[in-house]
Amino acid sequence: MTINGTTCVLLLAGSTEATSLAPRLASIPGIEPTMSLAGRTAAPAMPPAGVAVRRGGFGGIQGLQDLLARDRVGAVIDATHPFAKQMPHHALAACETVGVPLLRVERPPWTQQPGDHWIDAADVPDAAAIVQRSTFRRVLLTIGRQEVAPFTACIDQHLFVRSIEPPVAGALGHATLLLARGPFTVADELALLRELDIDAIVSKNSGGDATNAKVTAARSLGLPIVMVSRPAATGATTVQTPDEAISWLLALTSRSRT
Numbered sequence: 443m444t445i446n447g448t449t450c451v452l453l454l455a456g457s458t459e460a461t462s463l464a465p466r467l468a469s470i471p472g473i474e475p476t477m478s479l480a481g482r483t484a485a486p487a488m489p490p491a492g493v494a495v496r497r498g499g500f501g502g503i504q505g506l507q508d509l510l511a512r513d514r515v516g517a518v519i520d521a522t523h524p525f526a527k528q529m530p531h532h533a534l535a536a537c538e539t540v541g542v543p544l545l546r547v548e549r550p551p552w553t554q555q556p557g558d559h560w561i562d563a564a565d566v567p568d569a570a571a572i573v574q575r576s577t578f579r580r581v582l583l584t585i586g587r588q589e590v591a592p593f594t595a596c597i598d599q600h601l602f603v604r605s606i607e608p609p610v611a612g613a614l615g616h617a618t619l620l621l622a623r624g625p626f627t628v629a630d631e632l633a634l635l636r637e638l639d640i641d642a643i644v645s646k647n648s649g650g651d652a653t654n655a656k657v658t659a660a661r662s663l664g665l666p667i668v669m670v671s672r673p674a675a676t677g678a679t680t681v682q683t684p685d686e687a688i689s690w691l692l693a694l695t696s697r698s699r700t
Contacts, residue, residue, distance in 0.1 A: 449516035449695050451475045452509075453493075454529060458652055459547045460521035462684045467519075468492035470688075472695065476513075480522075480529070506536040517694055519687055520678065521547040525646050530676045543694055546680040547687045551649040551672060552657055559666040567592045569644050569668045573599060578642040578666075582635070583617070584656060585646050585670065590617070602638055625652040631659035644668045 451467055453460060455477050467475035468490060476494040500506040510518070520533045530546060537544035554560055563569035566585060570592035573581055580600045583590060587605040601617040603609060608619060620634075634640075643660055645653075647669050660667050681687055 448472055448474050450514055451691065452513075452515045452518045453477045454518065454520045454522050454533060455479050456522040456526060456529075457524070457547070457549070458650060459549060459684050459687075463519065463521055463547070463687060464493045465490035466684065466688055467691075470692070473691070500532070503532045503535045503539075506532055507540050510536060510540045510542050515542055517691060518542055518544045519547060519691070520544060521687070524548050524551070524648055524672050525670075527673050530678065534676045534678045544678055545687055545690050546676065546678040547684065548675075548680055548682065549649045550682055551647045552654060552669075555661065557661045557664075558657070559660075559664065560669045561666055563644075563668050563670045566646075566670055569670050570596060572668050573642070573644060576642070580638060580640050580642075582638065582640045582643045582656075584653065585644055593617070602640070626655045628655045628658045628662075631655045632662065635659055635663060635665065640665065642666050642668065644670070646670045647672055 449472060451473055453463060453467060453475055455461070455464070456479070460477070464475060464477050467473050469492075474494075475492075476496060479495060479497045480499065500509055509515070518533055518537055520530055522529045533544055533546075536542075561572055563572055566589040569585075573593065574596045576599075578599055581596070581602065583593065583601055583603045587603070587607055587609040590603055590609045593601055597616075602620055603617045604620040604622055606621070606623045608621070635643075643656060643665060645656065645667055657667065679690075681690065
């Protein structure tokens with residue numbers, strides 16, 4: 443919906459693509475962006491000037507529908523993380539009901555290269571079961587802080603949890619916590635893996651450049667990666683890059699103004 447030449451755009455954030463998109467949206471004449479942060483990180487990166495910010499959930503699909511109607515949102519760009527489970531589905535349902543155009547921005551996943559040793563896992567509990575059954579001794583978990591609980595059963599492994607913030611209280615208390623925020627370099631990852639004597643990595647197939655150094659480092663050292671597959675796609679119109687998202691939005695607003 444365009445009102446007085448201005449289109450309100452709701453940007454569902456949670457990925458590097460969203461961080462890239464926010465200032466670009468603010469620089470487009472006639473676009474009024476609002477960046478929505480789920481609040482999973484206590485100290486998220488600061489939004490750019492000219493971008494309004496809302497934090498926290500919407501109150502389910504109905505809550506999002508109410509916001510879209512109340513704020514007269516003209517378009518929604520879903521740039522949540524590739525492993526966001528709920529928000530992409532809620533966004534699709536709400537936008538279809540209210541009649542607001544929706545675009546999903548999702549970077550392509552990593553693909554195996556010669557020398558990679560990946561063990562496919564359907565989800566995080568499956569990855570934990572694979573580790574529990576394995577002969578791995580020292581395992582680096584790089585799946586974030588929200589889903590480490592299934593690894594409590596991995597009592598025969600020394601686990602190292604790398605995340606931006608500590609896991610929820612009481613989860614995986616026997617693990618060693620490594621607080622760090624990407625992007626990471628290959629040299630740094632090689633040094634870490636050697637220093638900790640890691641013999642396996644657990645990772646989500648997030649894709650992108652921010653954390654792919656660990657994949658390159660594991661390949662160099664011949665280490666296996668238990669690679670968690672992405673959730674099923676929602677069926678929403680999807681592009682892979684911020685450039686494509688900007689083109690979609692410009693075409694949409696151009697049509698609405700003619």
